[in-house]
Amino acid sequence: MLPAVLLPFATLGAQPAEAKPNLDILRDARVFAICQPGNTPDDVRALREIGVDVVVRGVHGAWHQSPDGARAGQQSKLPLMDLSHELGLCFATMVTSAAIYPEDVPPGKYEAWVTRDSQNRMLPVGNWHQGCLNNPEYRGYVKTMARAVIDGGADGIHYDESYAKYYWMAPLPGFCDHCCAQFRDYLRGKYDAQTVRVRFGIEDLEGFRYRDYLAAKGLADKPWESPLHDEWWLFQLEATLRYEREIVEDSKAYARDKHGRDLVTNANQYDITTLCAVLAGESAVYDHVNVGTGFGIEARADGALRHRTLLPPDASFVPMYRMARAATPDKKICMFLDIQQAPDFFAALPAEQQDRLMEWLCAEAYTSGCYHALHYRFSQWEGAREALKRCGQFFGDTHDRYFAKARVEARIGVLFANASYVWDMYPTRWTLQGPAHCREYYGLCQALLDSNLQFGTVLLGDGRFLPEEKPAGLNNFDILIAPSTYALTDANLSVLAGYAMAGGVLVRSGPFGTLDEARQPRGTLPMGLAVGDPRVYALRADYEAYIATKDPETRIALAQLLVGQLGHEPTTASRDLAVNLQLHLRRATDRSALFLDIINRDYQPGRGFRATGQTAVDLTLPSDFGLRGKTVRALSPDPDGPQGELTWTPLSIARRTPLREGMAGPMSIGGRHTIRIILPKTDVYTLVVIE
């Protein structure tokens, strides 16, 4: 079957295909987009022409609406939905699980549903409030809203900020009467009266109300200092995810039972360093991971919280994609720009450079085994149609062969530990003190990317929100790096001890397993995991600060340890100082082909990308990858495609001279080799395929 992107525009409306089940569309999806609002049939046709299969957030009849208004709003889009079905496009409508307005909710319910701070005050967010998912009536309201848009023909639902509580804001939400009552029940289910008396000073658990407890201790304005805060946070995380699942299951059952169709669900999960733990947990709830993000990341450096814009050459989305990929190996992972207006840095670029930046976003996503939702439209920011079409067609056409069934080819693994991530709310949002695993992870990955050292992310589940069995493929890594994995489960430690016993090298950066998954201090580490043990090394540099400072010594310390001291053999390298490339080496899952991703990161604010000239990249092939009979070629979504000829030269370390010249075409050498590939000119992205 031809991909729809190849259908001529004029035929799209004239030859309706049989409607495909929404979950099948998602399963087979190659291209995603955001389209908000999506108002006209022309938008649907244009999206399909671009190659879009799934709109992660689009037609919306349910923002600032009552359920009746949402139903009517969605029904008004029925012709548009019909056209979407005909063209095989799954269009997720937005339903908020967060924002409520007084005029939209039934009389007398507003104040009862709104989330409260620890002094029982309503917490305004602009001219609206957030409802509390711990309140069963409010959950019923969200379900009713979702059912209304399903009645109106929705194929999918994007639950906007479905966690419904901004846990990173001050004052902290999550202390309404329902929260307090359920927290009491949580404690009652977990501890006996004696334990809560001795450990937390609660004399009467039956009559316990957390707000009163905080007030009595003088902690109403800083609940994170409460002895019960860890318990409260675990309770809120579990309740939030449980109720999100309840809402999603209700929506899916309703769509299936009443309308006989499946429903694609996603949420606005936000990026990894903002709303810790919820992202990872939500990934288990929805049909695909959907990371709504801005262009920034914050990190502590030089005693202050500093902002880094996520743009080349200094920053990348790849660490986030790899973390999401590791946490959710069996679902599609998409990221969309949750930005209504074009950011200043984007608006300042010449038009063709704005297109290049869109291409860079796609390249970062697809090479990570994920998706970037093409920015078709978000309120006041519309992507350039031709550029989106170019990206959609390139990545759509190449998806199945070069991206969907490939994984990073790396001997270095970076650990992402959910047991630590759960507690990152303290250092990243509530107190700014202590280690922040997610930021250390990000900074360390960025340093590896800067040095073009190939790495994969390895998830260590916490056993509560993500499974904690041994990660698949762990022993494929020669070196594992633990970036401030301060909290680890016993099972995590056991896995790592086994890894070290089997000959793996563990590099520890920052605190390591000093706490357990409940944030309780741990006495001693298992044998073989302490610094000084034969297979354990310490990396003494601040990789969170690296995000902001890009301190050269921090980057060099990592490179020297891994390559100079531990003997890691880098597989990709460029000796051309005139170019600044990010190189990813991936391998087909059937091991038959290698993919070398060349992402240009020679980018300057206000000017954009400076295209590379022809340049050489050295690629050391895996020992089990023979070149006999293979061909090498280049593909690119750049406006003119790969510009120039690709050639390659085998190198011999022993003889220090090129063995012979080779052109693109059939190769005939076998065994492990380093080859020097002369790449064609690249604006943003070139994919080199050896198959």
Add this chain to the structure above:
Amino acid sequence: MKALFLIAIPLAVVGRSASSDTPSVKLTGERWRVELRRDAGTFDVLAQPAGEAAFVSFLRPDGEKPWFGYNLADGKEARTCEVKPTVKTGGASGPVSVRCDLDREHAVTHEALYTTIPEGLVVVSRFTAGALAPEASIVRFAPKLDVNIDLLTHYAYMDGHGRRHQGALADLGERNTYAGVGAWEPGGDVAARLNAERPYMLLHNPQRAISLGVILPCYDSLWRDANTFLQLYKGGYNFWYTGFLPSTRLRGERVLVVYLKQSGSPDAIEEDAPRLCREVPRLISSGKIDAPSVKAMLAAQEAFEGEAQALHELILQQPPTRAAWVAMEMLRTAHECRERDPVKALDLVQRGKAELEGG
């Protein structure tokens, strides 16, 4: 040659009143005067509006006195304006040094070295500290001023994208509001960075043709993370943070130009800024202005290209060994940090060379 010309300006145009029994050292130029006080590490800055006989002060009457200094992580401040300085004058046209002990326990001192040029003053601002000095969250290498916005009614600066930001202060909106780069919060007319070729900010009065500007030479290295902005603060304060750096270390040296060529528009400073950003480093490299750390940085900048090229050629002759990879990584990192830290960049190149030789 140009450097020599600059410091040979006749005293009729650029001059000094520096008798040791006066309460201040007066540095003067065409329609401007700076008075460095002897009883505190502060100063006044004055200008003569076009067509008027009297000089007027740019500082807010009864406002906060100008100061260099720093903020500690716990919020405490150390201000030169609260310290009696040691003032040294270097002859008729030599620099004036104002040295303040800010924390005797930790041997923290600040020295400002003022050299007069036709366009105003070149100021070398230098912090030194003992090994156990506390961490600072903000280091004010360029002074904090509290300016009179009845006199200085307009602002201008050029952002990193080369766009000039300008307007009347009255149009910035209600306090707190800002103009400049790295402001505490959004609001007003703010940007992320100054323009590296024209790293200036100017306050001026179009009607009376007077102005006070600051230029931050070697912006990509010395002032890379600097905050330079005017804060119209609640309570009537008009704080102009002419250049502070987030830092944990109370050591280092920066150089700035206090631009005092009187004008009613930003055209002159915008034209002069690139030239001054070239000439001030020349004055330092030639030793005409004493700034040893900046001089070392400039020397590293000068040496970098040749050293880096030599290392690159050496690497290109090597097979793809681990040592060659590490050396190349050092060279690439050096290239990436050469603008912001030339000394570190040169060090990395030398270490890269050692890596190859050791290998």
